[in-house]
Amino acid sequence: MTNRLKKIFTVVIPASAVLAAGTAWFVTRFPASSFEKTGSQGExxxxxxxxxxxxxxxxxxxxxxxxxxxxxxxxxxxxxxxxxxxxxxxxxxxxxxxxxxxxxxxxxxxxxxxxxxxxxxxxxxxxxxxxxxxxxxxxxxxxxxxxxGVPAVHLENRKSTIPWPLNMRWPLAFWNVVFAPSDVYRPDTSKDAQWNRGAYLVEGAGHCGACHTPRSLAFNEKGTDSRSAAFVSGALIDGWFAPSLRNDANTGLGRWSEDDVFRFLKTGRNDHAVVFGSMTEAFNNSTQFFSDDDLRAVAHYLKSLPGDGQRDGTPWQYEPTQTKALQPAGRQGIPGAQTYMAKCSFCHGADGRGQGQWVPPLAGAASSLVPDSSSSINVTLNGSGRVVAAGVPDSYRMPSYREQLSDGEIADVLTFIRSSWGNRQSPVMKPDVKKLREQTVPASSSPVILKTR
Amino acid sequence: MELNINGIQHHVDVEPDTPLLWALRDDLAMTGTKYGCGLAQCGACTVLVDGQAVRSCVTPVEKVAGASITTIEAIEQDDLGKRVVAAWVKHQVPQCGYCQSGQVMAATSLLRQVPHPTDADIDAAMVNLCRCGTYNAIRAAIHDLASGSTDGGA
Structure with a gap:
């Protein structure tokens, strides 16, 4: 008995203490900053x-x-x-x-x-x-x-509502060891300087993967650089489906040229698409302020990421399928066709091709071709945000149809859009519209919903 | 930018994304075409582009350079348009009148596509909004036109 007590006092307790101290140090202090030894740099x-x-x-x-x-x-x-x-x-x-x-x-x-x-x-x-x-x-x-450069504001932080014990944060130290890259960007010497600058901006500073890369059950992004096929391959976040930024012909940038990518990030629009959903903010606050060289580097890098033909399906081609169906007599028998003509066609065209760079096409759009219909539903319910390019607001903006169209009407019109002009996606279901209608309330500042899939 | 409006070539000095409505009203002082909602929802700004009804508030001028644009100012130069206006007068369609230039353009476009529209066709094509609720009068005027009883000289 005395021996055992002695052992506890001399071995177990000190060992536990060291272990606890070590863990505490690890979860609060690890890793150290490379600036640890850098003193004050002055003004x-x-x-x-x-x-x-x-x-x-x-x-x-x-x-x-x-x-x-x-x-x-x-x-x-x-x-x-x-x-x-x-x-x-x-x-x-x-x-x-x-x-x-x-x-x-x-x-x-x-x-x-x-x-x-x-x-x-x-x-x-x-x-x-x-x-x-x-x-x-x-x-x-x-x-x-x-x-x-930033004015100080004496405003208190809001407390998280996550309850104990889930609000303990130290286990994230171990999450980081497994999932978070811990090194600065190392240039790939087999690639040119422009590609490497693009990789630095997309994988690092621009954190494009935070929205565009799917996450696994542990919330980690499934890929963090160009070596992973999951990197920026498209993900559902915050009620929007952030499309693939890889060379997927249908759901990604496969049909875009480097110049198309450049113009999209610089002006918010090109002949393929106009920024909407969360990308509007990324454009308004961020991408348009990149230097031209940096944007060209981003475009150059993104266009180097291969697509996945198996996931993406047969490449889309325009088909003038609906011309006859959209005549006044024809459209009465097709659910969604009448709504399309009355609400959508004046901007997006009876041919689904939009109006140049000013109004995006629905024919062949990534949002029409991706299996997840969240973006189509969300933009129809809530419209698009104000796009401000070089200080000038956009002339044309998608209005909100939340008050005008029922769940069924939105499901029908989106089903019509997603199955016309060569688009071949499964029907949009009424409960999907209902769910997003409840989740997204435009009047209040809607919270960001972080999701895994 | 060169625009062909009512058979006349006009030069307008505007940005390519300027809505056709503003080129018409502000630059060319053709104020018969009305501004309603600015979002393609009401139809007050409807004009014809190559015979098709379009909403000029959401049509960038760049898109219609080279096309043949018809506005309410010249609708009576067209035989069908002239008959539509006559029927509108006969049936005393307008109340406040604000939406009616758009309604006349939409009706002309419909009758050119479908000379004898059914009620369902009219409902499908005439989606312009009218705050005064002249929908029944519009329907009666279109049926009258389709049956051919309203002649252009009435």
Whole structure:
């Protein structure tokens, strides 16, 4: 008995203590920042702050760390997970409620490793698995911008509604070890400089995969770089289906040229599509501010990602199938055809081909060809957001049909669209429309719904 | 940008995405075509492009350069259009009148496609909104036109 007690005191307890201390250190302090030994750099140059502002456009921090009508970077955006809601935080340089007390190393650890200054883990709703690839120079510039270029706002963060014990964050340290890339972007020497710049922007700063890459059950993106076939292959997020950015002829960028991709990200539109859904914000706040060289690099890189013919199906070709059916007599017998002519055709054309770059086609559109009908339903119910290119709002915008069309009418008209002009998708069902109608309430600032599939 | 409107070539100095409605009303002072909702929902701005009814508020001028555009100002230069206007007068269709230039364009387009429309055809094609509720008068006028009893000189 004494022996056993002695053993407990001399071996088990110290060992447990060391293990606990080790774990505590690991979950709150690991990994260290490469700036740990960097002392204060003094006042950053105006040039560095300006460079940081540009990097903040690439990383689009404002998209989540602001709410409509609120001051920039004060957080508050609600994100709903199956466990409860979380809120984006105040990242203005306020010393108490923002990140004003952060050193460069603290900032770096939050940005690239997902660890806050006090050691708590950030949820990967913060795209640190992508930002991990940011270069030291860009992190330094971004820090300079957030400390000197952003006005401090004394606004308190909102508390997460996730209950104990699910709200414990330390296990995320282990999640990170398994799922989050932990190294800066390393150029692929077999590729040219433009491709590598594009990869850095798409995989890293632009965190395109946060929406466009499907997630597995553990919420991790199924691929984080060009080596994975799942990377930016399309995913359902927040009531929208973010389409494939790979060379899938139907559901991706297969029919787009590099110049088409460039113009889409620069002006918000091209002959294939106009930004809508969550991409409107990404365009309004971020992509249009990329330099032309950076956008061309993004286009060059994306066009190098192979599609998956098996998933994508037979490449779409235009078929003038509905010309006769859309005559006044013909359309009366086809569910959806009359609604199409009365509500959709004046903009999208009786031929489904839209109006040049100004109104997008529905014939051959990724949203018409992808099996998941969420984007089609969502944009019909709620319309599209204001697209502001170079300070000028768009002339043409998809109106909301929430009040005008019933679930059945929307299901019928979308079924018609998704089976016309060479589009061959399964029918849209009434319950799908009903579900999205309930989930998306345009009048309130609707929360971001994080989902896996 | 060159626009052929009512048989006359016009030059308008506008951005390519300018809605045709604004080129007509603001640049060419052809104010017979009305602005209603600006979202292709009401039909007050309907004009004919190569004989088809289009909503000029959602038609970029770039798209109709080179096409033949007909507005309410010239509808009576067309035999069918002239008969439609006469029937509208005979049946005293307009109340406040705001939507009626669009209604006349839509009716002309329908009758050109379907000379003898049924009630269902009329319901299907005449989706322009009328706040005064002149729908019954519109239907009566179109049936009258289809039966051929309204002649152009009436």
């Amino acid at each position: 950053p140059s105006a040039q560095l702050v300006a460079r940081g502002e540009y990097v903040s456009r690439l990383t689009d921090c404002v998209a989540c760390h602001s709410v409509p009508g609120g001051a920039a970077y004060t957080g508050g955006l609600k994100m709903v997970t199956p466990m409860g809601a979380i809120f984006a935080t105040n990242i203005t340089p306020d010393r108490e409620r923002g990140i004003g007390a952060y050193t460069l190393a603290d900032f770096d650890r939050a940005l690239r490793s997902g660890v806050a200054k006090d050691g708590h883990r950030l949820y990967p709703a913060m795209p640190y698995p992508s930002y991990a690839k940011l270069s030291d120079d860009d992190v330094k510039a971004l820090y300079a911008y957030f400390m000197k």
